[in-house]
Amino acid sequence: MRRVKSGAKIILFTILKYFFEKNELAVLADLATFAANLGIMSLLVIGSVAFDAIETPFGKTDKIIGGAATYISMASSYLCKPVNLVAVVGGDFPQEQIHQLNSMGVNSEGLQIKEDEKSFFWSGKYSNDMNSRDTLVTELNVLGTFDPIIPQRYQGCEYLMLGNLSPDVQIKVIERLEKRPKLIAMDTMNFWMDVAMDDLRKALTMIDVLIINDEEARQLSGEYSLKKASRIIRDMGPKYLIIKKGEHGALLFHEDKVFFAPALPLEEVFDPTGAGDTFAGGFIGYLAKLDQVDFEHMKRAIVYGSAMASFCVEKFGTERLVGLTNEEINDRLKEFVVLSSVELNLD
Amino acid sequence: MRRVKSGAKIILFTILKYFFEKNELAVLADLATFAANLGIMSLLVIGSVAFDAIETPFGKTDKIIGGAATYISMASSYLCKPVNLVAVVGGDFPQEQIHQLNSMGVNSEGLQIKEDEKSFFWSGKYSNDMNSRDTLVTELNVLGTFDPIIPQRYQGCEYLMLGNLSPDVQIKVIERLEKRPKLIAMDTMNFWMDVAMDDLRKALTMIDVLIINDEEARQLSGEYSLKKASRIIRDMGPKYLIIKKGEHGALLFHEDKVFFAPALPLEEVFDPTGAGDTFAGGFIGYLAKLDQVDFEHMKRAIVYGSAMASFCVEKFGTERLVGLTNEEINDRLKEFVVLSSVELNLD
Numbered sequence: 001m002r003r004v005k006s007g008a009k010i011i012l013f014t015i016l017k018y019f020f021e022k023n024e025l026a027v028l029a030d031l032a033t034f035a036a037n038l039g040i041m042s043l044l045v046i047g048s049v050a051f052d053a054i055e056t057p058f059g060k061t062d063k064i065i066g067g068a069a070t071y072i073s074m075a076s077s078y079l080c081k082p083v084n085l086v087a088v089v090g091g092d093f094p095q096e097q098i099h100q101l102n103s104m105g106v107n108s109e110g111l112q113i114k115e116d117e118k119s120f121f122w123s124g125k126y127s128n129d130m131n132s133r134d135t136l137v138t139e140l141n142v143l144g145t146f147d148p149i150i151p152q153r154y155q156g157c158e159y160l161m162l163g164n165l166s167p168d169v170q171i172k173v174i175e176r177l178e179k180r181p182k183l184i185a186m187d188t189m190n191f192w193m194d195v196a197m198d199d200l201r202k203a204l205t206m207i208d209v210l211i212i213n214d215e216e217a218r219q220l221s222g223e224y225s226l227k228k229a230s231r232i233i234r235d236m237g238p239k240y241l242i243i244k245k246g247e248h249g250a251l252l253f254h255e256d257k258v259f260f261a262p263a264l265p266l267e268e269v270f271d272p273t274g275a276g277d278t279f280a281g282g283f284i285g286y287l288a289k290l291d292q293v294d295f296e297h298m299k300r301a302i303v304y305g306s307a308m309a310s311f312c313v314e315k316f317g318t319e320r321l322v323g324l325t326n327e328e329i330n331d332r333l334k335e336f337v338v339l340s341s342v343e344l345n346l347d
Numbered sequence: 348m349r350r351v352k353s354g355a356k357i358i359l360f361t362i363l364k365y366f367f368e369k370n371e372l373a374v375l376a377d378l379a380t381f382a383a384n385l386g387i388m389s390l391l392v393i394g395s396v397a398f399d400a401i402e403t404p405f406g407k408t409d410k411i412i413g414g415a416a417t418y419i420s421m422a423s424s425y426l427c428k429p430v431n432l433v434a435v436v437g438g439d440f441p442q443e444q445i446h447q448l449n450s451m452g453v454n455s456e457g458l459q460i461k462e463d464e465k466s467f468f469w470s471g472k473y474s475n476d477m478n479s480r481d482t483l484v485t486e487l488n489v490l491g492t493f494d495p496i497i498p499q500r501y502q503g504c505e506y507l508m509l510g511n512l513s514p515d516v517q518i519k520v521i522e523r524l525e526k527r528p529k530l531i532a533m534d535t536m537n538f539w540m541d542v543a544m545d546d547l548r549k550a551l552t553m554i555d556v557l558i559i560n561d562e563e564a565r566q567l568s569g570e571y572s573l574k575k576a577s578r579i580i581r582d583m584g585p586k587y588l589i590i591k592k593g594e595h596g597a598l599l600f601h602e603d604k605v606f607f608a609p610a611l612p613l614e615e616v617f618d619p620t621g622a623g624d625t626f627a628g629g630f631i632g633y634l635a636k637l638d639q640v641d642f643e644h645m646k647r648a649i650v651y652g653s654a655m656a657s658f659c660v661e662k663f664g665t666e667r668l669v670g671l672t673n674e675e676i677n678d679r680l681k682e683f684v685v686l687s688s689v690e691l692n693l694d
Contacts, residue, residue: 128571129571130571224475224476224477225613225614225615225616226612227612227613227614228614228615245595248592248595248596249595249596249607249609251612257685258612258686259686259687259689260596260609260612260686260687261687261689262596262607262609262687265573265574265598265605265607266572266574267572267574267575268572268575269572296690299689300689300690300691303689303691330693333691333693334693336691337689337691337693338604339605339606339607340606340607340608340609340687342606342608342646342647342650342684343643343647344647344650344680344683344684346677346680346681346684
């Protein structure tokens with residue numbers, strides 16, 4: 001696939017942005033295909049797009065927009081446009097939310113709308129210290145029978161982020177791509193380890209980067225030590241493993257190398273919902289933007305992911321992820337650099 | 348107080364080392380006084396010297412040497428010799444353990460030996476994941492009536508590390524120093540917040556650096572957010588606050604600045620006992636060695652503390668802290684630097 005020079009990219013992005021803003025989706029789709037063929041529109045995101053109802057010590061929401069793919073798409077859209085979304089919602093999903101995503105640079109051609117069904121719904125309540133949460137309601141609805149359809153224009157994508165979903169669906173997505181992406185990253189959760197371990201094992205052999213939290217890494221490997229766990233999990237397939245530790249930062253393992261990025265100490269974590277997905281979005285968005293797949297770029301991508309996640313938790317749901325400025329993001333990144341910079345002058 | 352040039356320091360240290368190795372403690376004491384008057388023998392450590400009996404998933408010890416001041420002294424001795432120890436033990440404390448400390452550069456003139464009494468004894472058992480521990484036995488013994496006596500030769504010390512003890516004893520130590528040290532760092536624990544909060548509050552007004560863990564910071568401040576907690580605690584007195592988060596690293600707060608140092612991801616934590624004290628020892632030892640008290644040096648000191656702590660947990664008790672080489676320490680420091688190094692090329 002041909003690569004275009006960065007000047008051409010900038011011009012193309014400007015044109016794309018214009019049509020996004022005008023909401024000219026048909027024109028946009030054609031342009032998207034054109035750009036995809038040039039190999040520069042290459043991020044594909046799959047996962048849930050859903051309703052959440054959240055209760056934290058700071059307040060309570062009605063049904064608001066949520067779902068892994070929503071957070072991933074929004075976060076990555078600040079780094080790489082457009083984001084090609086594959087997901088499913090019911091007829092109850094508000095059109096204006098789809099337009100919101102579109103306006104942020106998310107291509108919703110791959111978003112199936114099942115008019116007679118209901119969207120996935122999750123409701124949860126956080127403990128006072130925000131360190132644990134109880135699930136109050138899980139209604140799978142459309143997600144129970146989700147058959148991921150990849151629009152033809154999405155074919156040729158180079159970066160694929162598989163948000164947390166049944167491993168069976170994650171495998172289908174990979175199998176339905178005509179050409180294997182340059183990088184496949186995947187999230188999963190304990191639930192799938194309990195009920196779909198065979199499928200999960202198969203999925204792990206097909207991906208490059210697994211992004212999970214510490215608890216999940218321990219369950220998947222049967223090892224408490226994250227360093228030992230990281231080797232066992234990478235033996236299952238992924239060359240890169242990211243272990244998220246929430247407020248305690250994230251670890252990246254590859255070959256014999258380890259990188260650690262802290263989480264920013266925040267005044268207040270208002271709502272942690274979606275922070276992990278936002279992290280994944282920032283991570284994959286950065287790699288797709290730079291179009292580089294190596295340890296050094298993954299380190300930077302993790303810092304971008306952490307920065308995006310630090311915004312996410314400041315307000316309910318996706319609220320803080322809408323309308324971020326480049327300056328805000330840059331300032332946050334600088335805070336990360338300052339936070340862990342030290343000069344030791346070793347021999 | 349006059350400062351000597353670094354060439355003179357090196358010569359003096361070589362002479363001191365010679366007498367340590369010869370076990371010529373009387374000569375050493377005179378030399379120590381001489382050096383102290385020059386302002387270069389300036390680390391004073393106070394805390395418990397004790398027996399521990401430890402059970403972890405990896406094994407079980409009989410009574411072994413432990414106590415906050417033991418770990419602090421050993422760790423700091425790799426950076427700054429001699430370490431002037433103030434503590435109390437009973438007649439049951441083995442002379443060879445004191446010689447062990449002496450051989451590492453720890454001056455035990457301030458170690459009171461109460462022949463007819465027993466040393467402080469603690470026994471604990473760690474959970475399978477090492478994340479919690481139950482105290483099985485606490486016998487205060489000599490520590491119950493500890494009256495800290497500062498030998499005349501220790502007067503003039505510039506760096507003081509107050510290991511975890513009753514705040515009343517910590518205050519006495521400060522009050523018994525003829526000249527206020529350049530830097531006073533202190534550790535404490537939840538227990539004292541419960542039973543001696545008034546004394547603790549007074550102690551906090553007398554120190555520069557408080558070193559506590561996240562749980563203790565939350566209890567002391569009544570705030571869950573560590574960032575908010577850090578402000579409340581610093582309003583109580585200390586200009587610098589270090590919050591240790593165990594396997595999740597450590598945070599340093601000062602004015603509007605924050606620094607985070609990760610803990611090294613280890614294959615196995617064999618025995619966490621004393622890791623926090625070892626961290627404190629590496630921290631204060633580095634500052635005493637460099638004789639610099641500012642945020643940048645404290646950042647580096649925290650990395651040294653983390654490196655020393657990463658050794659401590661690899662074996663039972665103080666075992667791993669004996670006989671470390673400079674090369675081992677340097678290699679560990681380099682691992683820390685690699686672990687969190689990332690270049691972002693921000694504007």
